[in-house]
Structure formats: C-alpha cells, structure tokens
Amino acid sequence: MSQIEQLYQSAIDEMLPRERVARSVELFNWSREFIGRQIRAEHPDAGVERLKLLVALRMYSSEAGMKKLIEGLLANVSD
Secondary structure, eight states: OOHHHHHHHHHHHHSOHHHHHHHHHHHHHHHHHHHHHHHHHHOTTOOHHHHHHHHHHHHHTTSHHHHHHHHHHHHTOOO
16 A cells, blocks of 8 residues: 555544545535536536436446436436
8 A cells, every 4th residue: 555545544544434424425426516517518408307317327327227217217308
C-alpha cells in the first residue's frame, strides 16, 4: 500500500460512522449528477422524468431485474 493510500485509509478509519455514511451519500450524488450531465449531452431534448430513468438505467444496467424494470418505465414515459 502506498503512503497516499495509507493516509487515505487512516483518514477514513478516523471518521465517525455518520461521517462515512455522509461521504458515501455525497459520492453517490456526485456520480449520479456526473452521469446526468453525460446523458443530458447525449439526449438534450429528454424531459426530466426520462433523464432520471436514463441515469438509473446507466447506474443499474448490470442488474438484470432493475434493467428490465427501468426499460419498462422508459417505454411509458412521454417526454
């Protein structure tokens, strides 16, 4: 493990559980927004609901059940 990785792990280990959860939520939200910007660039005319579902599809497409559910919802979105 590199010195940087050790420093990072030490900082994580010192966090309280609620701080770790808050950090996880922040990273999840950042990822979702990043994906949203990518999809918005690919589909500039997509409405809010379609955009949400396209983000979800990209995030959960490796889970067959979720992918099928999201694709079904996308088929019924008008915007």
